[in-house]
Amino acid sequence: MKQLTIGLFGHGCVGRGLQDIVNHRDSDPITIKKICVRDLNKPGREDRSLYTDNKNDIFNDSDINIIVEVIDDADEAYTIVKRALIEKYPVITANKKMLATHYTELKEIVKDTNGLLLYDAAVCGAIPLITNLESHFSFDHINSIQGVFNGTTNYILTKQHEEGKSFEETLKDAQEKGFAETDPTADIDGFDAKYKLKLVIAHAYGLDVNISQIPMFGIRSIKDEDVKFAINKGLKIKLLSKVIEQNGKLTAYVAPTFVDASNTAYGVELENNYAEVNGTFTNQQLLFGKGAGSHPTGSAVFADLRAVLNGFRYKEIDKRDFNSTYDINALVEVFVSSSDFNSIEQIPFLEDYQSYASDNYFYKTGKVSLQHLHGINKQGLFVSLLSDHVEVGQQILESAEIH
DSSP: OOOEEEEEEOOSHHHHHHHHHHHHOTTSSEEEEEEEOSOTTSTTOOOTTTEESOTHHHHTOTTOOEEEEOOSOHHHHHHHHHHHHHTTOOEEEOOHHHHHHHHHHHHHHHHHHTOOEEOGGGTTTTSOHHHHHHTTTTTSOEEEEEEEOOHHHHHHHHHHHHHOOOHHHHHHHHHHTTSSOSSOHHHHTSHHHHHHHHHHHHHHHOOOOOGGGSOBOOSTTOOHHHHHHHHHTTOEEEEEEEEEEETTEEEEEEEEEEEOTTSGGGGOOTTEEEEEEEETTTEEEEEEEESSSHHHHHHHHHHHHHHHHTTOOOOOOOOTTOOOEEOOOOEEEEEEEESOHHHHHTSOOSEEEEEEEOSSOEEEEEEEEHHHHHTSOOTTOEEEESSSOOEETTEEOSOOOOO
């Protein structure tokens, strides 16, 4: 394509950021013809030649030749993206929940229609992780990818560590600053990071993993004592997303993790994200930046628009050298705390390291199967990995331990 005329769905944080960039970059052959929004009565939307609340005004406009979807409703985003692909529009989206939930179906539609679907903005905002997996790392065998994929939880954990505030106080602060939604469930329970991790696995390994098979542990039940435990040992708690391949097994998880100063995640603070890619030939590569925000995420959408102009597309990731099977029956070392001793007793530890009990705070550390941990009732439990090493196929990786 020599000229992109956009039909834009959504004019919230990301939509406005994209519009700013398009207006600033008037040297690029990219324009926004029509913006579909839910509420036409918001200030600044009086121009009915630009704004509409009827999606057909976009789909029936013969000048529009690409669809960009940046709304926050995953179900509505799915309806828009699916229709656009079937009608053979190139599509760019930033909706990670929609993509993770409908990945298999959308991939098949793209294949059947020889369509185009790009979504670098869906994973870590301005950090070009998906694009780099598709280009720079496409030839390499990826041994592991680890990162902080959610800025909201990282902001909360940073504030807890630096200022000694409670989880409830830091969550409220994050909401007031716009880093957390009114309903923060997707962030603090780990869903947002898990959706992103599923997409990363697809582009690193060509493997379509069901999101229900990715173990996930959030920070909703973190307590002041847990943070003090980390501080007393010179550590920080980070919500890490990780996929690791070793000895014919691929394992992935999202979990709070105690990290020391030698771990890259230790220095990633506030709303920032990072990703560490370890390849057989490329070795350790670090990507760091803003994981959310109007202009950072809008810039990722704009980069995808320029990629369309340059003929870039995802290649269905043909990883012929990847023969591993997905298996979460790996072993991890964990710290588990609760105000209810009985809830800790449900953890099927294979080895016990340490335990502590007071009137209303209990913790226990030890080794457990990730598979068994995945299946427990997590209500009221704070589950954190003691380090980022995982025993995959009996091979111990990154074996810094805390005892």
